[in-house]
Amino acid sequence: MISQVIFFCLLIFALLFFAKNAGRIYRNIKLGKAENRSDRPTERLKIMTLVAFGQKKMFKKPLPALLHLFVYVGFCIINIEMLEIVIDGVFGTHRVFSFMGSFYNFLIFAFEWLALAVLLSCAVFFVRRNMLHIYRFGGRELLKWPKTDANIILITEILLMAAFLGMNAADYKLQMLGHAPYHLAGAFPVSQYLAIILPDSAQTLVAIERACWWFHIVGVLAFLNYLPLSKHLHILLAFPNTYFSKLAPKGKFENMPSVTAEVKAMLDPTLPAPTAEISRFGVKDVQDLTWKNLLDAYTCTECGRCTAACPANITGKLLSPRKIMMDTRDRLEEVGINIDKNKVFQEDNKSLIDDYITREEIWACTTCNACVEQCPVNINPLEIIMGLRQYAIMEESKGPASVTAMFTNLENNGAPWKYAQADRANWTNT
Amino acid sequence: MESTFHIPTAAEMLANGETPDLLFWVGCAGSFDERAQRITRDICKILNHVGIKYAILGTEEGCTGDPAKRAGNEFVFQMQAMMNIQILEGYAIKKIVTACPHCFNTIKNEYPNLGGHFEVIHHTQLIQSLIDEGKLRPADGHAFQGKRITYHDPCYLGRANEVYEAPRKVLETLDADLIELKRCKSNGLCCGAGGAQMFKEPEPGNKDINMERTEDIIASKASIVAAACPFCMTMLRDGVKLKEKEAEIQVLDIAEITARANKL
Ligand code: SF4
Ligand code: SF4
Numbered sequence: 001m002i003s004q005v006i007f008f009c010l011l012i013f014a015l016l017f018f019a020k021n022a023g024r025i026y027r028n029i030k031l032g033k034a035e036n037r038s039d040r041p042t043e044r045l046k047i048m049t050l051v052a053f054g055q056k057k058m059f060k061k062p063l064p065a066l067l068h069l070f071v072y073v074g075f076c077i078i079n080i081e082m083l084e085i086v087i088d089g090v091f092g093t094h095r096v097f098s099f100m101g102s103f104y105n106f107l108i109f110a111f112e113w114l115a116l117a118v119l120l121s122c123a124v125f126f127v128r129r130n131m132l133h134i135y136r137f138g139g140r141e142l143l144k145w146p147k148t149d150a151n152i153i154l155i156t157e158i159l160l161m162a163a164f165l166g167m168n169a170a171d172y173k174l175q176m177l178g179h180a181p182y183h184l185a186g187a188f189p190v191s192q193y194l195a196i197i198l199p200d201s202a203q204t205l206v207a208i209e210r211a212c213w214w215f216h217i218v219g220v221l222a223f224l225n226y227l228p229l230s231k232h233l234h235i236l237l238a239f240p241n242t243y244f245s246k247l248a249p250k251g252k253f254e255n256m257p258s259v260t261a262e263v264k265a266m267l268d269p270t271l272p273a274p275t276a277e278i279s280r281f282g283v284k285d286v287q288d289l290t291w292k293n294l295l296d297a298y299t300c301t302e303c304g305r306c307t308a309a310c311p312a313n314i315t316g317k318l319l320s321p322r323k324i325m326m327d328t329r330d331r332l333e334e335v336g337i338n339i340d341k342n343k344v345f346q347e348d349n350k351s352l353i354d355d356y357i358t359r360e361e362i363w364a365c366t367t368c369n370a371c372v373e374q375c376p377v378n379i380n381p382l383e384i385i386m387g388l389r390q391y392a393i394m395e396e397s398k399g400p401a402s403v404t405a406m407f408t409n410l411e412n413n414g415a416p417w418k419y420a421q422a423d424r425a426n427w428t429n430t
Numbered sequence: 431m432e433s434t435f436h437i438p439t440a441a442e443m444l445a446n447g448e449t450p451d452l453l454f455w456v457g458c459a460g461s462f463d464e465r466a467q468r469i470t471r472d473i474c475k476i477l478n479h480v481g482i483k484y485a486i487l488g489t490e491e492g493c494t495g496d497p498a499k500r501a502g503n504e505f506v507f508q509m510q511a512m513m514n515i516q517i518l519e520g521y522a523i524k525k526i527v528t529a530c531p532h533c534f535n536t537i538k539n540e541y542p543n544l545g546g547h548f549e550v551i552h553h554t555q556l557i558q559s560l561i562d563e564g565k566l567r568p569a570d571g572h573a574f575q576g577k578r579i580t581y582h583d584p585c586y587l588g589r590a591n592e593v594y595e596a597p598r599k600v601l602e603t604l605d606a607d608l609i610e611l612k613r614c615k616s617n618g619l620c621c622g623a624g625g626a627q628m629f630k631e632p633e634p635g636n637k638d639i640n641m642e643r644t645e646d647i648i649a650s651k652a653s654i655v656a657a658a659c660p661f662c663m664t665m666l667r668d669g670v671k672l673k674e675k676e677a678e679i680q681v682l683d684i685a686e687i688t689a690r691a692n693k694l
Binding site: 060248249250252253254255256259262263266267281282309311312314316317318319360363364366367368369370372386389390391392393394399400402403405406407410411414415416417419421422423424425426427428 | 437439456458460461462467470471486488489491492493495497498499500501502503504505506508509510512513516535538539540543544585586589590591592616617618619620622623624625626627628629630631632633634635636637638639641642643
């Protein structure tokens with residue numbers, strides 16, 4: 001009874017705490033500017049099904065894709081097991097779903113294999129990430145906390161799966177001993193071998209079974225609340241993020257309507273000049289980004305596939321699209337904390353540009369879309385880079401001198417080079 | 431090189447009471463860059479050969495605004511775009527072929543929102559359809575027989591607009607030895623010129639992007655690398671030159687290859 005009460009309180013606390021953090025993230029994302037990403041729902045559902053459920057883009061690299069698939073499928077399916085654990089915990093039952101008989105045996109059988117697959121995959125991931133020199137796991141943006149974060153996730157998953165198998169092993173042995181309430185239920189293709197090394201005393205076995213049970217469930221609840229602080233949030237946000245993907249061709253950059261009005265008035269003097277626009281051109285800080293850019297930032301898994309394909313990064317330039325996403329998230333978190341503290345955002349004399357992302361980074365981008373193509377969860381770092389460039393050029397008139405000269409040529413000669421418009425068709429006579 | 435045929439402008443056609451079926455959008459590089467001008471002329475040769483009723487805008491054409499837009503100057507971009515749209519509409523242009531993937535992308539994707547609705551194709555797509563219609567086929571004993579040829583995907587044609595097959599189709603008609611670069615199609619590597627990089631010094635790093643790309647080409651052991659973008663042309667040629675491989679590796683545009691293979 002006591003344990004039921006403790007369990008119940010823990011569960012409610014964990015869920016409420018998670019809801020609070022989820023609410024805060026939702027609020028932060030809503031700080032972004034409006035953008036319509038809900039047209040063509042069928043197409044969007046299709047993309048979400050392929051990219052998020054189906055892991056389509058992961059399979060550009062087969063080995064990590066397969067290991068990731070194990071972890072992903074294992075995670076989804078073991079959640080069914082979690083349901084049983086929660087019911088058992090609240091009502092003090094044991095293996096409440098076992099009335100399903102042979103189907104239950106099959107479920108436990110499958111869970112065991114999956115748990116082993118998850119455990120091994122995470123172990124391989126851990127070795128790959130920490131001991132092999134893989135380009136995308138390098139990079140200065142991954143040094144401190146992000147590296148720890150990734151390792152915490154992997155170790156936690158390994159421990160959770162080990163606890164799950166340990167729990168089953170003890171349970172299996174107790175079932176064999178006929179110790180109440182451990183009635184015969186489930187099939188244990190993996191943990192039956194673990195059972196061999198367990199002691200024979202029923203009392204110790206019960207202790208092990210309970211300890212693993214508690215470790216597993218408390219671990220999962222803790223993990224749930226770790227998500228909002230971590231890159232691991234992608235396991236939830238990958239779904240909405242792919243649903244709200246950009247559907248236009250990658251090369252299409254949106255036009256700014258506020259500029260259109262002004263340019264129209266400039267070209268046609270009979271049109272009235274637009275009434276004073278107060279809004280800012282381009283992106284100085286996270287509030288100038290769209291909510292989708294901000295959702296992108298929270299969804300980023302820091303996998304570095306974008307960076308490993310970025311021509312600027314490969315050739316040693318400062319730009320790393322992954323860092324662009326991580327900086328955006330860090331700044332957004334900072335702005336969120338500021339709002340939590342002061343009710344409304346208090347100017348802190350910081351901005352996404354310069355304090356987080358430098359000019360050198362944004363000017364190194366060739367707008368090649370390699371990052372966008374690679375991202376397994378359809379994140380678009382290029383939109384953020386473009387927004388920052390627009391701010392630098394249109395609000396501050398600050399850009400590389402040769403770029404400003406190019407603008408002048410365009411305005412004067414209709415070409416980016418210093419050639420006269422009248423000479424444009426000279427090639428026809430040579 | 432003397433053009434043996436006349437290249438009509440939309441203005442001339444209008445004066446004769448005609449409208450072109452196809453407008454050839456030459457682009458700034460194709461108009462002013464000496465190397466790209468050769469591609470421009472080859473495209474005209476192809477158009478002339480198959481008898482399409484086409485025209486250019488000549489001195490009335492202006493930059494599409496692509497470099498301004500990618501560099502963040504929306505004002506200059508929209509200014510250029512609207513002037514171009516006005517001119518194109520003035521000549522009742524419906525269909526456009528471009529010689530540059532940047533022009534192609536901009537007119538196709540960014541002009542509609544500013545009121546410019548045209549059917550836009552890239553010259554590699556035009557050539558593909560001419561091949562499909564049987565209007566172009568390599569002459570016997572053409573210059574590319576048995577050559578080892580590879581193709582470099584321009585970002586603004588490939589990833590940006592998913593045109594991967596058209597240029598390859600052209601190469602497939604040659605009886606040459608075709609190979610793919612290590613990074614190709616959607617995984618292709620940028621030449622380093624897009625996003626207004628063409629007009630500025632690269633940021634400091636270990637090497638320039640075109641050198642990285644040239645190394646892919648050298649590794650492929652191709653003797654000809656086909657390009658489909660005047661910017662890629664410049665970057666790859668510079669790379670080949672700096673690697674002192676000019677004697678072994680030729681950079682040619684898909685249009686040039688087509689013109690030569692068809693002995694135009
Ligand atoms: S679009 Fe820019 S950031 Fe993305 S891969 Fe290309 S150069 Fe890198
Ligand atoms: S933006 Fe996408 S590809 Fe890049 S690190 Fe984040 S999740 Fe990975």
